[in-house]
Amino acid sequence: MSRIAVVGAGVVGVATAWLLLRAGHQVTLIDRFKRAAEGVSEANGAQLSFAYSDALASPAIRKKLPAILLDTDPAFQIRAQLDIEYWIWGLRFLRESTSSRFEANTRYLLSMAIKSRDILAELMSHVELNFDYVSSGKMILHEKDADVMAGRSIRELKASMGLAQELLSREEATRIEPALEMYPDPISCVVYSPHDAAGRPDLFCRALVDVMRNQYGLDTNFGHEVNRLICNRGKVTGLEIDGLGCKSFDQVILATGGALDLLSPWQRPWGALWPVQGYSLTGRACLKAMRVSITDLKRKIVFARVGDEVRAAGLADIGRMKYRFDPARFATFRQAAVDAFGASFEHGADVDLTPWTGGRPCTPSSKPIIRAGPVSGLYLNLGHGTLGWTLCFGSAQELLEMMQLR
Numbered sequence: 109m110s111r112i113a114v115v116g117a118g119v120v121g122v123a124t125a126w127l128l129l130r131a132g133h134q135v136t137l138i139d140r141f142k143r144a145a146e147g148v149s150e151a152n153g154a155q156l157s158f159a160y161s162d163a164l165a166s167p168a169i170r171k172k173l174p175a176i177l178l179d180t181d182p183a184f185q186i187r188a189q190l191d192i193e194y195w196i197w198g199l200r201f202l203r204e205s206t207s208s209r210f211e212a213n214t215r216y217l218l219s220m221a222i223k224s225r226d227i228l229a230e231l232m233s234h235v236e237l238n239f240d241y242v243s244s245g246k247m248i249l250h251e252k253d254a255d256v257m258a259g260r261s262i263r264e265l266k267a268s269m270g271l272a273q274e275l276l277s278r279e280e281a282t283r284i285e286p287a288l289e290m291y292p293d294p295i296s297c298v299v300y301s302p303h304d305a306a307g308r309p310d311l312f313c314r315a316l317v318d319v320m321r322n323q324y325g326l327d328t329n330f331g332h333e334v335n336r337l338i339c340n341r342g343k344v345t346g347l348e349i350d351g352l353g354c355k356s357f358d359q360v361i362l363a364t365g366g367a368l369d370l371l372s373p374w375q376r377p378w379g380a381l382w383p384v385q386g387y388s389l390t391g392r393a394c395l396k397a398m399r400v401s402i403t404d405l406k407r408k409i410v411f412a413r414v415g416d417e418v419r420a421a422g423l424a425d426i427g428r429m430k431y432r433f434d435p436a437r438f439a440t441f442r443q444a445a446v447d448a449f450g451a452s453f454e455h456g457a458d459v460d461l462t463p464w465t466g467g468r469p470c471t472p473s474s475k476p477i478i479r480a481g482p483v484s485g486l487y488l489n490l491g492h493g494t495l496g497w498t499l500c501f502g503s504a505q506e507l508l509e510m511m512q513l514r
């Protein structure tokens with residue numbers, strides 16, 4: 109039985125700890141925050157979009173690049189940085205946006221999403237976890253027929269992998285999800301994935317951590333930053349943890365989202381990760397609020413029903429590595445969310461909608477970094493970009509297979 113440390117208690121670290129414990133290992137989960145899921149996993153879009161795990165870099169986004177660079181699309185913002193990593197990442201992102209790379213990357217992500225979906229279903233079948241999970245499907249609202257046609261080959265790929273998507277007229281979709289009646293703009297077609305789901309990642313992580321602590325002997329060191337890796341003769345032997353000193357481990361897994369600072373500059377994969385900042389807001393749902401997750405492609409905003417609340421998430425801002433909450437960008441996002449589905453919140457748009465921001469830890473290809481680290485016994489499971497909640501169990505399983513721990 110190995111003593112394994114997992115650094116990072118977001119969705120990826122928690123999912124990794126679960127599979128390790130289930131395989132019979134002794135696991136310590138460490139995070140600088142006092143609770144699980146206080147990083148990027150805290151208040152994300154809540155979507156478990158198994159049938160919509162498309163790579164971000166695509167021919168469609170490449171076509172939109174001039175508008176994005178000219179600041180005419182409010183959903184995106186690119187601010188050039190004097191940072192060599194920023195440019196390396198950007199050039200790699202462009203290289204991944206050809207049709208063939210987009211298709212290959214999306215195929216990989218879809219197969220990981222399928223694994224994730226199945227592991228989550230198996231977990232939920234024998235452990236009771238309360239995280240406002242709903243499996244009511246997802247609808248993508250298309251404004252133009254041309255966009256629907258352009259997505260045909262990817263829909264065929266998904267169908268061949270058993271991920272059904274149906275094309276519905278606005279009337280057909282409204283019969284399934286009456287909240288579409290409040291949507292103010294024309295809809296040419298709705299792409300419906302009936303088996304997609306949603307749930308709160310923060311509640312999920314905290315509930316699963318409790319189960320792992322109480323029933324599977326998980327050790328947690330929350331509220332402690334890991335300062336450095338301790339290595340001996342090219343092998344990791346432990347961690348130096350703030351306030352706890354040095355602890356020995358046989359293996360260490362970095363599930364640190366977008367943070368690579370535990371690796372020295374010459375060990376880091378340069379230009380492999382950059383944050384794509386987004387915002388979310390959450391408010392009380394009124395009676396006519398949606399049950400099905402909805403993606404408004406025109407505004408690039410996702411909506412999900414989480415318990416008695418509605419969560420919206422959107423914006424893709426690429427700027428500084430260390431991002432911060434920007435009230436003006438949040439106001440742009442809030443207005444767009446309210447324009448689309450403001451009537452789904454209790455008291456319409458005049459209520460307090462809880463704001464949140466996070467940086468999606470994106471790789472140029474959208475494929476997470478799952479690999480052995482630069483020293484023996486060290487592994488990386490990070491960089492899940494826009495899809496960490498959807499992919500967390502699939503990527504944890506891939507890591508365990510690579511570590512030959514299953």
Ligand SMILES: Cc1cc2nc3c(=O)[nH]c(=O)nc-3n(C[C@H](O)[C@H](O)[C@H](O)COP(=O)(O)OP(=O)(O)OC[C@H]3O[C@@H](n4cnc5c(N)ncnc54)[C@H](O)[C@@H]3O)c2cc1C
Pocket residue numbers: 115116117118119120121138139140141145146147148149150151152153154155156157332333334335363364365366367370384385386387388410421422465466467468469490491492493494495496497498499
């Ligand atoms: C606006 C927005 C909407 C999104 N919507 C969705 C969605 O609908 N569906 C979906 O699938 N994904 C979504 N995502 C993406 C998803 O949230 C991320 O991919 C996912 O949360 C990443 O999880 P993680 O565990 O890798 O990172 P994190 O949750 O950030 O966890 C990493 C943890 O590592 C800890 N850590 C780092 N360094 C150290 C250290 N030295 N010592 C101790 N602890 C350390 C941090 O404190 C942090 O808690 C969204 C993201 C954003 C920003």
